[in-house]
Amino acid sequence: MEVYLCAMQILDGQIVSQATKDKLKLKTGQLIAAGKKVPHLAAILVGNNGASETYVGSKVKTCEEIGFKSTLVRLPEDISEFKLLSAIQDLNDDPDVDGILVQLPLPKHISDEKVINTIDPSKDVDGFHPVSVGRMVQGLPTFIAATPHGIMLMLEHYKIDTRGMHAVVIGRSNIVGRPMSILLSGNGNPGNCTVTICHSHTKNLKEICLQADIIVAALGRPEFVTADMVKEGAIVIDVGITRVTDPTKKRGYSIKGDVDFRNVAPKCSYITPVPGGVGPMTIAALMKNTYRACMEKN
Numbered sequence: 001m002e003v004y005l006c007a008m009q010i011l012d013g014q015i016v017s018q019a020t021k022d023k024l025k026l027k028t029g030q031l032i033a034a035g036k037k038v039p040h041l042a043a044i045l046v047g048n049n050g051a052s053e054t055y056v057g058s059k060v061k062t063c064e065e066i067g068f069k070s071t072l073v074r075l076p077e078d079i080s081e082f083k084l085l086s087a088i089q090d091l092n093d094d095p096d097v098d099g100i101l102v103q104l105p106l107p108k109h110i111s112d113e114k115v116i117n118t119i120d121p122s123k124d125v126d127g128f129h130p131v132s133v134g135r136m137v138q139g140l141p142t143f144i145a146a147t148p149h150g151i152m153l154m155l156e157h158y159k160i161d162t163r164g165m166h167a168v169v170i171g172r173s174n175i176v177g178r179p180m181s182i183l184l185s186g187n188g189n190p191g192n193c194t195v196t197i198c199h200s201h202t203k204n205l206k207e208i209c210l211q212a213d214i215i216v217a218a219l220g221r222p223e224f225v226t227a228d229m230v231k232e233g234a235i236v237i238d239v240g241i242t243r244v245t246d247p248t249k250k251r252g253y254s255i256k257g258d259v260d261f262r263n264v265a266p267k268c269s270y271i272t273p274v275p276g277g278v279g280p281m282t283i284a285a286l287m288k289n290t291y292r293a294c295m296e297k298n
């Protein structure tokens with residue numbers, strides 16, 4: 001019989017995100033009372049990918065809740081790259097717009113790289129522009145990509161001292177895995193971790209994960225991280241949000257994380273649930289970035 005000694009705590013993204021949004025709402029109210037400009041986020045959605053619709057919808061709705069202005073630019077799936085770049089340029093040139101995001105993924109005929117490079121770095125609230133990424137790598141103040149930023153805010157909220165910990169990041173995407181590895185290895189708290197970044201070519205993944213004090217699962221494969229891969233007392237952050245067909249659900253699918261929560265949770269000191277963990281923090285971090293963009297400009 002296995003005996004688990006640690007008390008597991010849920011890292012509740014709903015609570016932390018709400019606290020962050022409440023603070024921003026208060027500050028936005030003060031801007032309005034002082035007759036100042038409120039932050040304005042412009043989101044571009046190309047095509048009608050169901051998941052992207054949901055995410056952009058949540059971003060716009062959160063702007064409304066906080067008192068930010070938002071603009072949703074919907075463009076057809078077959079829009080030319082040139083026209084999309086022109087739409088971004090229009091938002092760059094609009095002095096009322098503080099933050100711009102183009103929801104990814106984009107249709108195959110459009111280059112993510114050209115799109116990201118066209119966004120004015122001073123409005124790059126997604127933190128994807130090479131200027132933002134370069135500044136993050138150098139530890140300079142900048143916009144940090146919303147998902148890793150949200151994870152750092154959550155670790156900070158729960159006062160988790162990550163100094164000296166071994167963090168294993170599974171996934172090397174530009175949106176999550178790579179920036180996460182940079183932030184966790186950075187000179188701060190949270191931070192100062194020894195980081196291993198794993199991907200599809202990694203050998204002995206299970207052995208590496210078993211050495212982790214923190215696992216960040218960001219590979220997009222439902223329930224990939226199983227209990228036999230997790231050390232007793234580890235902190236597990238689940239970034240996965242895959243839609244899995246589920247006829248028992250009215251909408252026809254359920255959301256699955258990258259971690260087998262039911263079996264992994266009893267071994268953890270802290271773990272994020274899906275939904276209600278990293279997802280809400282991503283939106284809160286985007287709102288923080290938008291507020292910051294507005295403050296820096298005005």
Ligand code: GUN
Nearest residue numbers: 101102103104105126146
């Ligand atoms: N697609 C998945 N995550 C993100 C994100 O954080 N920003 C944008 N623009 N697209 C995404």
